[in-house]
Amino acid sequence: MEIRKIRLNNVGRFTDLEVPFAPTEKHASKVTVFVGNNGAGKTTILKSLATSLSWLVGRIRTDNGGGSPIQEDVVTNGESFASIDIKVSGISHPQASKSTIYSWTLARALRGHKSKVNSSLTKLTELAELYRFHIGLTDDTGSLPLVVFYPVERSVLDVPLTTRKSERPFDQFDGYENALSGGVDFGRFFEWFRDREDTENEQGISTTVMEQLKKISGSDERLASELKSMHLASRDPQLSAVRSAVKKFMPDFSNLRVQRKPRLHMAIDKLGKTLNVSQLSQGEKSLMALVGDIARRLAIMNPSLKNPLKGEGIVLIDEVDLHLHPKWQRSLIQQLTATFPNCQFILTTHSPLVISDTKDVLCYVLDDGELKERDGLYGLDANQVLLDVMDTDVRNSKVQGRLDRLLELLQDKKLKEAKSLFEELSTELAPGHMELTKAALLIRKLELRSA
Numbered sequence: 015m016e017i018r019k020i021r022l023n024n025v026g027r028f029t030d031l032e033v034p035f036a037p038t039e040k041h042a043s044k045v046t047v048f049v050g051n052n053g054a055g056k057t058t059i060l061k062s063l064a065t066s067l068s069w070l071v072g073r074i075r076t077d078n079g080g081g082s083p084i085q086e087d088v089v090t091n092g093e094s095f096a097s098i099d100i101k102v103s104g105i106s107h108p109q110a111s112k113s114t115i116y117s118w119t120l121a122r123a124l125r126g127h128k129s130k131v132n133s134s135l136t137k138l139t140e141l142a143e144l145y146r147f148h149i150g151l152t153d154d155t156g157s158l159p160l161v162v163f164y165p166v167e168r169s170v171l172d173v174p175l176t177t178r179k180s181e182r183p184f185d186q187f188d189g190y191e192n193a194l195s196g197g198v199d200f201g202r203f204f205e206w207f208r209d210r211e212d213t214e215n216e217q218g219i220s221t222t223v224m225e226q227l228k229k230i231s232g233s234d235e236r237l238a239s240e241l242k243s244m245h246l247a248s249r250d251p252q253l254s255a256v257r258s259a260v261k262k263f264m265p266d267f268s269n270l271r272v273q274r275k276p277r278l279h280m281a282i283d284k285l286g287k288t289l290n291v292s293q294l295s296q297g298e299k300s301l302m303a304l305v306g307d308i309a310r311r312l313a314i315m316n317p318s319l320k321n322p323l324k325g326e327g328i329v330l331i332d333e334v335d336l337h338l339h340p341k342w343q344r345s346l347i348q349q350l351t352a353t354f355p356n357c358q359f360i361l362t363t364h365s366p367l368v369i370s371d372t373k374d375v376l377c378y379v380l381d382d383g384e385l386k387e388r389d390g391l392y393g394l395d396a397n398q399v400l401l402d403v404m405d406t407d408v409r410n411s412k413v414q415g416r417l418d419r420l421l422e423l424l425q426d427k428k429l430k431e432a433k434s435l436f437e438e439l440s441t442e443l444a445p446g447h448m449e450l451t452k453a454a455l456l457i458r459k460l461e462l463r464s465a
C-alpha cells in the first residue's frame with residue numbers, strides 16, 4: 015500500500031497544498047523527503063498523514079472503528095474549517111487491483127460553523143474491510159499493512175527495569191498499538207521480546223544449552239553443524255526478523271537478548287563485549303529503537319511471511335537524523351529501503367547528509383509554506399546541499415567574509431596586506447584549515463614570483 019497524494023485545506027499554515035509522494039514516474043524509490051526551515055510546515059504534513067491514516071487503522075482494527083479527528087488548533091487561524099484528502103493505491107490483495115485508488119476525506123469545522131467540505135469515508139471502509147476479512151489467513155494475503163509515525167518527541171529506549179509479563183498474548187493487531195501516537199515504545203518492545211524469547215526457549219534449543227552442547231560435541235564437525243541447523247530452525251521467525259534488521263543497520267552489534275540475571279535487562283554484544291542496552295549511546299539507542307520497532311511491528315503484522323521484513327507498510331519519520339552520527343545519517347535512507355523493501359517512507363530532515371546519498375528519492379524543499387521539488391541531489395557534497403537546498407552558509411559568515419577578502423587580496427597581488435590578514439586568521443582558525451592552507455600556497459607562489 016502506498017500513499018499517492020495528500021491535499022491539505024486550511025491545515026496549519028497551508029491554505030491549499032497538494033503533495034504527491036514517491037514512487038512517481040520520475041522517482042522510482044519509495045522515499046519522499048521534506049527539508050525546510052523551522053516552521054516551514056514539515057511536521058504539519060506528517061501529522062496530517064498520520065491523522066488521516068489513523069482512520070484506516072481504526073477501521074481495520076474494529077468494525078466501523080474511527081481514528082483521530084482534526085484538532086481545532088490545526089485549523090488555519092482565521093478559517094472556520096479544515097480538510098485532509100488522501101489517495102492511496104498499490105494494495106496487494108486478491109480482491110483489489112494494484113492500480114485501484116482509494117481516497118477519503120476528513121473534515122473539521124470549528125464550533126458554531128458549518129464546514130464547506132464533509133468527511134467522506136466510504137472508500138476507506140471498503141479498503142479496511144478488504145484487510146479485515148483476510149486477517150489470520152496463513153498465506154501472505156493474511157498480512158496487515160504497517161502504518162506508523164515516529165514524531166520528534168519519540169522516546170528513546172527508557173528501558174524499564176522490571177517488566178510485567180504481558181497480560182494477554184500478542185496478536186496481529188498489536189502491530190498498530192501506539193503506532194500513530196508515540197512511535198517507539200521500548201517498554202512494550204521489551205515485553206514482546208521477552209514473551210517471544212520465552213516461547214522460543216521453551217520450544218527450541220536455548221542459546222545457553224546450545225553453548226554447552228557445542229562443548230560436548232567437541233571436534234565432531236558433523237554433529238556441530240547438525241546442532242547448528244537444528245538451533246536455527248528452532249529460532250522464532252519474528253525475533254529473527256528483529257535481530258537481522260538491527261544487525262543490518264548496526265553490524266558491530268549482535269545477539270540482542272533478554273537477560274534474567276543479575277536482574278532482568280536487555281543485553282547486546284558490541285564487538286564481542288556484552289553491554290546492557292541502557293549503556294548504549296543516545297545515537298545507538300535511537301537507531302536501535304527505530305529499526306527494532308519497525309521490524310517488530312512488521313513481524314507481528316506478517317506472521318505468515320517467511321521474511322516479515324518484506325511486509326508492506328507506510329513509515330513516517332519526523333527529523334529522521336535526530337541523534338544520529340553523521341556516518342549513520344549518510345547511509346540511512348539506503349539502509350531503510352534495503353532492510354524494509356516494501357515500505358514507503360515519508361521523512362523530514364535537517365541534515366544535508368541524509369538527502370545527498372540516495373538516488374531516485376523525491377525531495378521537497380518547503381519554503382514559507384511553498385513546496386518545491388528538488389532534483390539532482392544525489393552525490394552532491396554536504397556543503398553544497400547546505401548552500402543550495404537548505405539555504406545555510408557552510409561557515410560562520412564573518413570567517414567566510416575574511417577568507418573571501420584574503421583571496422581577493424591575493425588575486426590583486428597585494429602581498430603585504432594579504433600576509434597580515436593571513437597571520438590574523440592563522441591565530442584564530444585551527445591548524446590545517448583547508449582555505450588557509452590554500453592561501454599559504456598562493457602566498458608562497460606570489461613571493462617566489464616577486465623574488
Ligand SMILES: Nc1ncnc2c1ncn2[C@@H]1O[C@H](COP(=O)(O)OP(=O)(O)O)[C@@H](O)[C@H]1O
Nearest residue numbers: 026027052053054055056057058088089090091
Ligand atoms: N492553526 C494555524 N494557523 C496558522 N498557522 C499555523 C497554525 N498552526 C501552525 N501554524 C504555523 O505552522 C508552523 C509550524 O509548522 P511545522 O509543521 O511545525 O513546521 P516544521 O516542522 O517545518 O518546523 C508554525 O510556525 C506556525 O507558523
Ligand SMILES: [Mg+2]
Nearest residue numbers: 056057058332
Ligand atoms: Mg517539525
